[in-house]
Amino acid sequence: MSLRHALLAVLTAEPMTGYNLIRYFDGTVAYMWQAPHSQIYPELRRMEQDELVEVEVVPRGKRAEKRVYSLTGKGLAELRAWLEEPTLYPPERDPSxxxxxxxxxxxxxxxxxxxxxxxxxxxxxxxxxxxxVDDLEARRVPLLDSRLRQRPRAEHEAIVEFKRFAFRGESAKARAEIDWAEEGLALLDRLEGEGVPFWGEG
Amino acid sequence: MSLRHALLAVLTAEPMTGYNLIRYFDGTVAYMWQAPHSQIYPELRRMEQDELVEVEVVPRGKRAEKRVYSLTGKGLAELRAWLEEPTLYPPERDPSxxxxxxxxxxxxxxxxxxxxxxxxxxxxxxxxxxxxVDDLEARRVPLLDSRLRQRPRAEHEAIVEFKRFAFRGESAKARAEIDWAEEGLALLDRLEGEGVPFWGEG
DNA sequence: GTAGTCATGTAAGAGGTTACATGATTAG
DNA sequence: CTAATCATGTAACCTCTTACATGACTAC
Structure with missing residues (x-):
């Protein structure tokens, strides 16, 4: 149930509506864990039932309302417990x-x-x-400031470094995939140069 | 529906039972696309209905039977069509x-x-x-021989090279992940050496 | 008024996991 | 006779995707 924990992680920054959470999520965490709003709204309701988040229903204009979610103590405990759990590696599933x-x-x-x-x-x-990674260094990431404001200055470096570290992991994977594609293109050139046929040509 | 196409790809080697298909699958394709038998048996039935595979029901011992699946022309066409389709990249979802x-x-x-x-x-x-990759080079991979036997000798190199290429992609990804973990461990050492606290220590 | 954004859902269905379930055959 | 292997399923449940659906608010 990583979606739940990804949402808890976002909510550590500050209380927010599902809509804002989704916007922020799409701009950051979604690079590691994607989810559509049709999955997030119901999940927030379930998290509320499990007392991991609290809701404040706030009027919006004259007729409308919005639901502002904030993390509870139980929610933070759940996030921390999840971080200590051994990671279950999802099965490989790569169509390319x-x-x-x-x-x-x-x-x-x-x-x-x-x-x-x-x-x-x-x-x-x-x-x-x-x-x-650049945006993180330049502190241009939405919510990073409010996240940092909640923690003592001594911790700020670690907080930023961990986020940069996560994105560097994604970058490294992307570079490996680019190299792999190049290698494959070179392989195709070599085989075609040697006149090796296959199904499509047979 | 990549599972279906992965199964078609295995069946290009030779006709086989669901059981044998699963054994071979687990030894090879599963490194790129995992699936449990509870998903594979029903999928084979559906593929039969869609005429992508044919079944021969063969007696096994005195009382038992087994179902031997083989690829149809339509099945091979479907596999080939899928190979030309633009790849839909699955959303990133990485708990670590x-x-x-x-x-x-x-x-x-x-x-x-x-x-x-x-x-x-x-x-x-x-x-x-x-x-x-070593097993492929040494031709120790089950079914590789029967796969090669079906195709003219001139194509053999390409067939083996493409399989090696796919596994090299997985290897490269694994190496990138190992490097990333090392980098993270070094980061933790540095932060701890500098006395940077965080939640767990605060 | 109208376009863009804010805001929140539901629902059908596909895909995938985990557990349950059974029984025949073969090699020792 | 007994353990390993061959062989094939079902079912409940969860997760995720895709599409449908609605309406208020705000800036122009």
């Missing part, structure tokens, strides 16, 4: 790798297109993630 | 990264334990995947 393993049923053109798309996908991701 | 981003709610000891476990997890995976 399955495809690559069976390129012989495809064609040089299609295989190249797959690898170029792979490279483009991770290049875009890399740019985003490196941008996030 | 989410944890790392919030280590400040944990303690030095717990954060170190997480990163050591991360390193151990990917070191084990790396050993497995590098072993797979």
């Amino acid at each position: 790798r399955v495809r690559a393993a069976h390129f012989e049923f495809s064609s040089y053109a299609a295989a190249r297109a797959q690898l170029r798309a792979h490279r483009a996908h991770y290049a875009a991701a890399l740019a985003t993630w490196e941008g996030m | 990264r989410v944890r790392a981003a919030h280590f400040e709610f944990s303690s030095y000891a717990a954060a170190r334990a997480q990163l050591r476990a991360h390193r151990a997890h990917y070191a084990a995976a790396l050993a497995t995947w590098e072993g797979m």
Whole structure:
């Protein structure tokens, strides 16, 4: 139940509505754990029932209302307990790798297109993630300030460093995928140069 | 629906029972796409209904029977079509990264334990995947021979190379994760050396 | 008034996990 | 005879995706 813990982690920064939580989530945590609003709103309701968060219903304009969620003591305890639990590694499930393993049923053109798309996908991701690292250094990340304000100054370095560290992990993975795609393109060039046929050409 | 296509890919090697398919799957494709037998048996039934595979019910001993699946023309066409489709990249969902981003709610000891476990997890995976690359080179992989026998000799190199390439991708990812964990451990050492406190110590 | 943003849901269905369940065959 | 392996399922439950749905507020 990592979604729940990701939401708890966001709420440590400050109380907020589901809508704001989702906006912030999409700008940060979603690079490590994605979730649509259709999953988040119901989850917040369940977390409320489990007393991990509290709600304040606040009027908005004349007729409307909004629900402002804040972390409870139990919620923080749950987050801390989760951080100490041994991580369960989700099963590998990578469609681009399955495809690559069976390129012989495809064609040089299609295989190249797959690898170029792979490279483009991770290049875009890399740019985003490196941008996030820059934003963290420059303290341009929404909610980072309110997060820091809650903790003594001595802890600030660690807080920022851990976030940078997480994004560097994503960046490293993206770089590995880009290199892999390049390697695959070189392999295709070599095989085609040697005149090696396969299904698509046979 | 990548599971379906992963199963079709395995069945290109030779006709086999669900049981054998699962054994082979677990030894190879599962490193890129995992699935339990409770998902595979029903999927094979659905693939049969969709005429992607054919079944021969074969007696086994005196009383028992087994169902031997083989790929149909439609099944091979479906596999080939899938290989040309643009890959849909599954959303990022990495619990170890989410944890790392919030280590400040944990303690030095717990954060170190997480990163050591991360390193151990990917070191084990790396050993497995590098072993797979060796086995492919030495042609020790079950079904590889029957797969090759079906295709002209000129294609063999490409077939083996694509499988090696896929596993090298997994290996590269594992190496990136190991490096990341090392980097994190070094970061923890530095912060602790500088006397930086956080939640667990506050 | 109207477009963009704020705000919060529901619901059907696909995909995946975990546990339960059974029984035949074969090698020793 | 007994353990390992061969063989095939079902079912409950959870998670996630996709689509549908609504309406208030705010700046122009």
